[in-house]
Amino acid sequence: MEKQRVSDAVIRRLPRYYRQLSQLEREGVLRISSGQLSRLMSLTASQIRHDLNCFGGFGQQGYGYSVKGLKSAIADILELGQQKHMIIIGAGNIGQALACYEGFPREGFYVHAIFDNNPRLIGKTVGRLQVSDIQELESYLAAEKVNIAVVATPGEFAQQTADRLTACGVRAIWNFAPIDVAAPNNVVVENVSLSDSLYALSYFMNQLDEQA
Template identity: 50%
Template sequence: MNNNDKISPAVIRRLPKYYRYLGELTKMGLNKTSSRELSEMTGFSASQIRQDLNNFGGFGQQGFGYDVENLRNEIARILGLDKKYKIIIIGAGNIGQAIANYTGFYEADYEVVALFDKNPKLIGMSMRNALIKDIDELEEFLNVENIDIAVICTPKSVSQQVAEQLVQCGIRAIWNFAPKDLKMPDYVHVENVHLNESLFSLTYYYNQMNKKKSE
């Protein structure tokens, strides 16, 4: 197996899709699949899929294909999905509440243990089993609880400050939904999620299709 630090980020971003479709095959009761079948499901070429998986050892046999359960378990291990993770959410507004209620967290082993906000009308409420706490309790909470991932759903104006506070308290993985790219040290991994960028890309392709129809 190659050194995972040298794996292209593009490969890593394709692995969750393979994992998801293998889960669908499992639910269908299928035991075997091939790169060609995965290609039809994912939209990636069969050769691309084989190249991606070969970065981690391949997992298939010529003439047999892939054992669905085994491949899904191996991808889960590569992604770290064979472990449990504790999550906190900073910002309990619409996006924060939607994330806290996302069933996909609980199907994989992610647990939202608390949300934090400054709105007194929200403090004390629960999202599933996670209590919304006062943001002023954040530092004390992190000194006691072992949290793996923090989700930022705050306004843009305070997102960087919140992120720096999280890092000072030991957080090393941040999922950022605030409309601002965070500037963090190299030892902190940040995934910036900008919903409007995805929507703008969709709008572009929608308009391209309309132009072709009108030609």
């Protein structure tokens, strides 16, 4: 039987559930109903039940959800805790910030290398990593298994960097360059636009000003 495809919208809400449940667990909350969770997350209870039912459902009628159990189940769905090996292309401000972010290892994401083409950056130590020459990228990928490649280059180099990565067999790209990149259908690309979020924030701020 063909496995039912879960919509992208549902998948993108799972990290929100995971973060909220992590906070509840830190606060010592043991159980929570879909109604209580809906008020915390500004979602409807029916939406939450629908999302979780896509994976079989985890609650017990009249008792709600086990916070620890639901968090663990979502972590399994997202494959958190399973080691993912990452590299970063681009040792500028964003690349360095990502290389130094201490939250990744706690969730099983480990940055093992960072590359750049700037002679002033090559050889520099960023966190616990030394910046490697981008010319070594192909030989590195031939020798090491990489699950996720982070593209943090200027926009004009982003697509060609993505092409090099996919040609070497990288199957997942997390793109922070200021343009979207394309990849073959067998490669997952997550384009992250910091500007888009800022533009949206500007709009909503102006809306609040007009209502004041």
